[in-house]
Amino acid sequence: MxxxxxxxxxxxxxxxxxxxxxxxxxxxxxxxxxxxxxxxxxxxxxxxxxxxxxxxxxxxxxxxxxxxxxxxxxxxxxxxxxxxxxxxxxxxxxxxxxxNMEAKPITHRTHSIQENGVRDSYDSRIEAVNYSLANDDGSNISDYDQADIILLGVSRTGKTPTSLYLALHYGIKAANYPLTEDDDMENLQLPKPLKLHRHKIFGLTLEAQRLHEIRSKRRDGSRYASMQQCRFELQEVEKMYRREAIPFLDSTRFSVEEIAAKILAETNLERHHY
Amino acid sequence: MxxxxxxxxxxxxxxxxxxxxxxxxxxxxxxxxxxxxxxxxxxxxxxxxxxxxxxxxxxxxxxxxxxxxxxxxxxxxxxxxxxxxxxxxxxxxxxxxxxNMEAKPITHRTHSIQENGVRDSYDSRIEAVNYSLANDDGSNISDYDQADIILLGVSRTGKTPTSLYLALHYGIKAANYPLTEDDDMENLQLPKPLKLHRHKIFGLTLEAQRLHEIRSKRRDGSRYASMQQCRFELQEVEKMYRREAIPFLDSTRFSVEEIAAKILAETNLERHHY
Incomplete structure (x- = not known):
């Protein structure tokens, strides 16, 4: 080879x-x-x-x-x-x-800490990672004022890797909030802590078959992983996205890089890093 | 402009x-x-x-x-x-x-979920992210058998962003373990849970001035953030790295991309993603 x-x-x-x-x-x-x-x-x-x-x-x-x-x-x-x-x-x-300028090559400039000559840009990227970690999975909802974006979705639809990628790669403060069975799926409403931040919310969804596969790896044979439950949750959450006019994306066929790039393209969020 | x-x-x-x-x-x-x-x-x-x-x-x-x-x-x-x-x-x-081959361009192949035609490679990258999150900051030490690498260092030396970058970018299961004041800094030993996994450990360190700045943003005026404490902890931990023959890196002048690439270059860890 x-x-x-x-x-x-x-x-x-x-x-x-x-x-x-x-x-x-x-x-x-x-x-x-x-x-x-x-x-x-x-x-x-x-x-x-x-x-x-x-x-x-x-x-x-x-x-x-x-x-x-x-x-x-x-x-x-x-x-x-x-x-x-x-x-x-x-x-x-x-x-x-x-x-109209001479090249002045310097080794190690492309990926260095002095992004575009500014250390602050790098520090803000690390700050975004810390923010996204602290705001993973619906923790710390008091910090949503600072969020650049809040990813929403049912369990195992890719919210966490996407938040971390947005933070690490683009310096974007990405929180994420899970919809769970406690949220009364049969009559799903936008959770209260999110209402004030509606303009920052972006929804993630998946095809039921794929969600069923992912959840089965976690808890095989459970109600949580069943095809029926996956289909039901996804249907209810997509209904809510539409009702509340929340932009959303079916991530089934996309990598975390693609999901992140699509979110940026749709929301016009500012990159803090190139 | x-x-x-x-x-x-x-x-x-x-x-x-x-x-x-x-x-x-x-x-x-x-x-x-x-x-x-x-x-x-x-x-x-x-x-x-x-x-x-x-x-x-x-x-x-x-x-x-x-x-x-x-x-x-x-x-x-x-x-x-x-x-x-x-x-x-x-x-x-x-x-x-x-x-000796015709090009067959397909849109969206470079960063797609089918990395080199293999979905498994993508899934293992997401698994690595989940692993690194679950093993952040010394939690879950029972899982160290599965770790590809365990990053070690005192508080705020860049362990967490580096673990996440290694996982997201290269599909490497990177745990990280913090050395804290509970570890008896005056007589610093390799913590017990790490002894069995010594060959997987990689140390991070920083210049005292930089660590002092970072910690001061968190807890200004504290003993934890003081120049004296930062200098002391770094000196003791570097002594231990040398005594235990643990490879380590001063990350002061490097970005998370550079730190990750340097760790890979030094350890010959296998990338699960290109």
Whole structure:
């Protein structure tokens, strides 16, 4: 099997994103290897050995996605037997012309703590994570004044991972509130603590079959996990979303990245991080 | 100020990563705008209007980073007055030649739930998030058998955001365990529940000044936040890391992405997600 290398003198997150986007265009089965913080000639030479070894083992030329700032380190990698792709190199000149500005590459700037030169932006992202944790699962409803968004849904519809992703990735203070059997599902109303914050609420829902599968992993054979109960809860909660004009999303076919991006696209919430 | 647009018929996460990496090479002040899920001609035309309006308002040509799969939608965007950069387009031919395979672009594959065609990989990532939440802050020590890694450190050294990032981004089950004053700092030993799992432990530490600032935001003027206490705790915990041969990292100058990538680079933990 062909090996794909993601290599950088920084985190290699950009090389991974670049390579992953490229590979998604091809229906190929490959093995992935990330070599991050390759920030000395010695480390670059070790990386080069790994690349050449992968070629010898599989007989297929490794593919290398890299984003080096240091030209000397890059030269060690491009001298290997792998096929290397360097998107920074290709686009830097046209972008420099467009911005009318010389490039001043600094290692480790993309994912550093000084986002756009501002430490505050990073701190506010960590603050959002702490907020979302403290406001997970309906705790701390007194803090909803500070929420950027409040995710609503029945148990196991993806509220928690979505809140954490919104906080970690975008610096958004995302609370989440669960609808439970105590909420009188047969006559479901918007819970009182949420009424004042209606404009911040976003609903999540799922297909009944998927919810049944997820809940069955938790409590197999329970009423809670039964197809009938899942179908009933989802039907009632969607009715309420419509009645209360709460925007909502069926997350069955979406990853947490997609759910978060869709919520941002629908709500025009401001990203605190790029 | 110049506006940078990140546009895609999917999440636009790749366009953001691509553009952000390119812009990090230039010391420029810009405004960022993401237009995600531009998946119809109507939406593409609305996006085109926004791009042209940004040009008219600022007098500076907007820069567009885009990753469209649909050629028709892309044409609407490239016909605007913005300067557009399309890295997929440029690299697709050489990669196709290298892989000896035709590209079969499918919208929304990069960040979809079918990571590399495998739903299980996505589910295990969500499972890792649930694990890390349940094992935050020393709770649930009975589950440490399942941990991929256990982060250790005194209060407020970044254990929680790092665990969550490892889980969300890489599908790694990351528990975290806090060292507190109850642990008898003057004679600090590796806590008993951790002794069996010593090989999974990774320590976090900070500079005393930074820890003092962070703790002061929580409890200003307390003994807990005092420079003296912060210095003492960090000194004792670092002594213990060295004595017990626990790998550790001073996270003062690093973002959560960098900390996570450094931990992976040092421990050779397997990523469950690319």
């Amino acid at each position: 062909r090996t794909i290398f993601y290599i950088s003198d920084g985190t290699a997150l950009t090389a991974e994103a670049f390579g992953r986007a490229m590979l998604s265009m091809f229906p190929s089965q490959v093995e992935h290897k990330t070599l991050a913080f390759i920030d000395s000639i010695t480390k670059a030479e070790q990386a080069a050995k790994k690349i050449n070894a992968a070629y010898e083992e599989s007989g297929e030329r490794p593919v290398i996605f890299h984003t080096f700032v240091s030209q000397d380190l890059k030269n060690v990698i491009t001298a290997t037997k792998g096929a290397d792709f360097d998107f920074l190199d290709y686009f830097i000149e046209p972008l420099s012309a467009e911005l | 110049r506006t940078i647009f990140y546009i895609s018929d999917g999440t636009a996460l790749t366009a953001e990563a691509f553009g952000r990496a390119m812009l990090s090479m230039f010391p420029s002040q810009v405004e960022h705008k993401t237009l995600a899920f531009i998946d119809s001609i109507t939406k593409a035309e609305q996006a085109a209007k926004k791009i042209n309006a940004a040009y008219e308002e600022s007098g500076e040509r907007p820069v567009i980073f885009h990753t469209f799969v649909s050629q028709d939608l892309k044409n609407v965007i490239t016909a605007t007055k913005g300067a557009d950069f399309d890295f997929l387009d440029y690299f697709i031919e050489p990669l196709s030649a290298e892989l």
